Amino acid sequence: MFGFLFSCTFSQDDCKDDWVSIPDEYQQEVISYRAEKDATGEVKIVVKVHLTVAQKSQSEFTCEISSDLRWNCLPQPHNPQCTCILSDDLNAKELDVTVYIAFGRTTLTKQLKLFDCSDRSLSCQQCIRAGCGWRENRCTWDSEGVRNESVCRRSTSQGNLVRPGNISVFPRRVSYYGRNNATLRGHNLTGVIAVKVHAEMDCSPQESPVWNNNGESLTFHIPRRANEAEAKVCAVLSDGSCHGEADITYQSAPSCTRLESSVSWRR
Structure with a gap:
């Protein structure tokens, strides 16, 4: 054969x-x-x-x-x-x-x-993801600062990273225009620095920054897309790994075809 x-x-x-x-x-x-x-x-x-x-x-x-x-x-x-x-x-x-x-x-x-970029309270991950440079263990506008996340991975002990778990997203159904925010809930979210949204037919996942992270919930932007789709969401840690899996559905915005009743009181 x-x-x-x-x-x-x-x-x-x-x-x-x-x-x-x-x-x-x-x-x-x-x-x-x-x-x-x-x-x-x-x-x-x-x-x-x-x-x-x-x-x-x-x-x-x-x-x-x-x-x-x-x-x-x-x-x-x-x-x-x-x-x-x-x-x-x-x-x-x-x-x-x-x-x-x-x-x-x-x-x-x-x-x-x-x-x-001169804010000394910024972590390495926040600094790099904001487009700043990292030099001498602090964030800087300096053009000689490193602008690659690998510098953060070298300075972070991966043994201290706790994996997020049991994540869920609210709302689960969103408009594909992406003009709203969503809440991600779960366990051990303190180390989460971003959220990835990946639909099956996409060439690469879209990544959104997070804020209001209290360890049990956080807020992130819904990235827009061109059509309806089922997508998966995971939580990104500083070492680049993504954990958990939650579902989110992109759908078109509602449209109105008829109003009932067509007659109303003047007041």
Whole structure:
């Protein structure tokens, strides 16, 4: 008996003009970023997209940031990187920021928390995930600071990490527009630094920052998606491991087709 193995591939010419693909090399995040501050005190975020896109889509690359403060994204960003400058003063300890990237009809969204990188109370994980650098055991705006989470794993004793368990999410049914928050409940949540949401057909899970963590419950953003889907949620520790499994269902927003009754009292 003979066995045969066939392998089929598509060339770029076989695809539409707006194709997007993930590079062969492993990327922890599709969108990465770093926070910078110059001598004048100007704060900016440099966003980089780790995707390969069609030549036509590269010319349609746009970048936008949404938050409670005003941002000015530099015009005509060059794929795969864009720079946005904070127009207001960063006078809060933390700032929720949403980054919107578009390649023509393809859109990407990333939610992040921006901290003051000079805040000495920041942990290594908070520092790196805010796009800051870690140097001499403290967070810094310094460009020479390490901006990779591996520095946190080296400084953290994994024996002290307690695995979260028995996690659940409320609400379990959410809109796929992702414009709301959810609560994750469970045991041993103190060391949780993020929440991953992964649908079966997604290329990579989406990761959201957490806050209001009291060890038994925490709050996180629901990442948006383009369609309805069943997704799994797990809790991320500082060593990058993800624990527990909870279900969440993305569904379209409700629509109204008729109102009963069509007659009402004037008052």
